[in-house]
Amino acid sequence: MTGGARGFGLAIARRLSEEGCRVVIWDVNYANSTAASLEPCLCRTSTSRTPLRELESAAATQP
Incomplete structure (x- = not known):
């Protein structure tokens, strides 16, 4: 959930x-x-x- 720590994102994550x-x-x-x-x-x-660069690098190796 991007932006899930507050507001609408948090409400959606809770639900x-x-x-x-x-x-x-x-x-x-x-x-x-x-x-x-x-x-x-x-x-x-x-x-x-x-x-973030580590996450992007890991995502790039996925098929």
Whole structure:
């Protein structure tokens, strides 16, 4: 979920999680992402500070 740490993105992430979906929250604000991941309905999530260039590199290797 891009921008999932607040506002509409967080509301959508909450709803999807409540419906049983696994949710990955992506937000440029690490503090907001961490706070969102600690919410009871999103507690199955984890946070990471992976640099964007590493994520892009990993995505480029996928078929």
